[in-house]
Amino acid sequence: MSIMLVAVIVTIMTVALVAFLGRRRRTIPPPDVLCPDTVEGRIAVHEAGHAVAAWGCTIVQNVELVAIDGPDGGFVKFNTCAINSSDRDWCEAVLMLAGVAAEVAVWGKVRTGGAKDDLLKAREKVQGILGMGDDHAPWRRKPIDPCIPFDAMYYPVLSDAEHRALANAYLHAKNIVRSHGRSYYKLVSALMSKRRLNEAEVADILPRRSFLKIVGMMRPTFITP
Numbered sequence: 373m374s375i376m377l378v379a380v381i382v383t384i385m386t387v388a389l390v391a392f393l394g395r396r397r398r399t400i401p402p403p404d405v406l407c408p409d410t411v412e413g414r415i416a417v418h419e420a421g422h423a424v425a426a427w428g429c430t431i432v433q434n435v436e437l438v439a440i441d442g443p444d445g446g447f448v449k450f451n452t453c454a455i456n457s458s459d460r461d462w463c464e465a466v467l468m469l470a471g472v473a474a475e476v477a478v479w480g481k482v483r484t485g486g487a488k489d490d491l492l493k494a495r496e497k498v499q500g501i502l503g504m505g506d507d508h509a510p511w512r513r514k515p516i517d518p519c520i521p522f523d524a525m526y527y528p529v530l531s532d533a534e535h536r537a538l539a540n541a542y543l544h545a546k547n548i549v550r551s552h553g554r555s556y557y558k559l560v561s562a563l564m565s566k567r568r569l570n571e572a573e574v575a576d577i578l579p580r581r582s583f584l585k586i587v588g589m590m591r592p593t594f595i596t597p
């Protein structure tokens with residue numbers, strides 16, 4: 373066998389190994405390990421979804437607090453920079469759908485009742501975007517996830533354009549949650565045990581926000597691990 377052929381085979385095997393390890397890193401562990409299907413567990417899964425989306429969003433300056441013990445359940449407190457554009461509205465729709473997307477990523481369905489408000493706000497954002505004649509998200513459109521029946525969750529029923537845009541934002545949110553892999557589950561676990569996580573505690577768990585210095589200068593979008 374020639375040296376050239378050996379080199380080609382080694383390269384192919386290395387690329388395949390890297391791709392395989394990359395996929396493994398993004399595999400979400402079984403939900404029963406770290407995400408008990410209790411009221412508290414559901415809130416933690418939901419809020420951790422919002423938190424990782426905010427963490428990766430280039431319009432978010434800092435994630436101040438993630439909690440599962442608020443007066444209306446859980447909440448995530450974060451600050452955004454002052455950019456007004458349809459890209460920002462797309463990001464906000466994703467931030468709002470990230471709780472629902474996390475629930476579907478973990479259990480294959482929406483488990484909290486508190487998602488209704490998120491869904492309505494995401495719809496308002498999408499209506500604003502479509503009203504401006506824009507249906508292009510800052511990220512590439514992905515195939516629609518069959519897991520979640522959007523129309524069944526909305527009344528009045530979604531128009532085709534609303535459905536496409538919401539499904540796009542939702543699927544992007546779900547990919548963001550998945551891309552955090554184990555660190556997403558660590559965040560859920562920490563929320564379950566501490567109930568509230570401040571900025572430093574969240575930073576200890578999630579990957580570094582290396583784009584932080586240029587927040588506000590970048591096009592609104594999401595940077596995932």
Ligand SMILES: [Zn+2]
Pocket residue numbers: 418422468471472486487490
């Ligand atoms: Zn929510």
